[in-house]
Amino acid sequence: MNSASSNLTNNATAASGAVSPTAGTPATPAAVPASSVPVPVASVNTTVAATPAVNASPTFSPLYQQIKALITQSLQSGEWKPGELIPSEVELAGRFKVSQGTVRKAIDELAAENLVMRRQGKGTFVSTHHEARAHFRFLRLVPDEGVPHYPESKFIEVKRVRAPADVARLMDLKSGDAVIFIKRVQYFDGVPTIVEELWLPGLIFKGLTAERLVEYKGPMYGLFETEFGTRMIRASEQIRAVCADAGAAQLLNIDLGTPLLSSERVSFTYGDKPVELRRGLYLTSRHHYQNELS
């Protein structure tokens, strides 16, 4: 009988029990007033109430992971926009009915994944691609000598097309779905160094035109984030060495057959959803691809 509510394996319940200086009522040990017990958004063994679909099965996940998911949802939904301040740890703890430490651990992971940035004394901010330090997160090509700086873009082509089979497969679309195709050349100090082709889902990037790309100053990912509400948060890249074909040779002003670094990159937004395919050819005679292994 006193185990009436003990099947709640929620850690928070146990912890609240530790606050039990209210244990002056030995007669009804199980009769804890519901109102005095903090009600976390979820128990350890169940999914967060607000979580839509997906996890109907008994999913084991620590509280802080559930909080992390909730915060991520707010990021995804645009409740807090890139560059903005999110609520303080104390406030979030209150909202989710958990301790500050738990919120802290959730935010720690989000910061490690570059979704948010902490600044002591100021607060926690939503990461944005409109920042010097974010500019080279996905562009690893740096000059052999001198300081890295952002290249200039010249757009060769921007059009709406139907996705070829290989593109569709990589972007989780159906073959023939509408996509935006972009081709551009990038210059470092006036030297053409990168030629790349991009594919973006037409549905999300409706209204993306050559004009908007040209007039926009700054990294393309900044434009995507601000104008299309789509933020790239990670990418997977495959690199090869290839020979320059006629097209690349002309655009990069190099000899046919010059070795180029080929990169095929798929970028993902929240929920591991692929939202960009990028195929680039890098001239590596005065630049190199820098990678840190750990």
Place this chain on the structure above:
Amino acid sequence: MNSASSNLTNNATAASGAVSPTAGTPATPAAVPASSVPVPVASVNTTVAATPAVNASPTFSPLYQQIKALITQSLQSGEWKPGELIPSEVELAGRFKVSQGTVRKAIDELAAENLVMRRQGKGTFVSTHHEARAHFRFLRLVPDEGVPHYPESKFIEVKRVRAPADVARLMDLKSGDAVIFIKRVQYFDGVPTIVEELWLPGLIFKGLTAERLVEYKGPMYGLFETEFGTRMIRASEQIRAVCADAGAAQLLNIDLGTPLLSSERVSFTYGDKPVELRRGLYLTSRHHYQNELS
């Protein structure tokens, strides 16, 4: 008067004060018996007593960073060897006279840097290159199709030489210092795919011969770790596209001029000390260099 010891900015002191249910002696609030106060290895604003050299200046560093440094020293000194179990968090907390939470945070970071591996219920182990999961930490070349597996090695040359200027510079040696030079070809499914040259400091790798390399089965880093007490913990890599020269073409059985991926990699051991220079040429017609950006 009761602030007699408040100029001690050590957090531990403050926390110990919180244990003050011993506050039955209001007459002498500042007279806390020294023996009852845990004496951390260091205060927040000073360097750990055991730390040799380097930080004589007033160095600000959180306790857990100091603990992390102490643990790293024990790893470096070989007190706990690769693959071995390190003392439990509780034990380390006792040794360093800090709370388990502080040790925990220190180990969290070491685990994030792949220096140790935690296993719930078992303990924390020193990372080792003798493990399946470690094998591809530094080798990012994976087959376009099929499951990655470790290549076979064929050694072309192993000799003691004097370090050329460029090699010496990258490895923090003096030009002319003794180094071990290794040249080998690596095969995937019998297909020659990688030709690479390695330079290792002669002082550290004294006694490294072709025989020992050939007879040793498994990753070279495993051999280095076990036989020479030198563990690679991170590396910095520069990648380019180049054309196969005569030597590479012959070893890889390809046409002269075939595009190859060129990698120059410097590997570091504890204390960010460079201990290996590796220059590789990768054939990327059936393999690619895989990189995750985040």
Place this chain on the structure above:
DNA sequence: AAGTGGTCTAGACCACTTT
């Protein structure tokens, strides 16, 4: 049952930023 890491809470204080 005992020991390990993993989670969660609560409360203190510190360092930094802004008002």
Place this chain on the structure above:
DNA sequence: AAGTGGTCTAGACCACTTC
């Protein structure tokens, strides 16, 4: 002074592994 994140402690309980 007030608010934020950053550090540190203490203690509880959970999940997993081993004896």
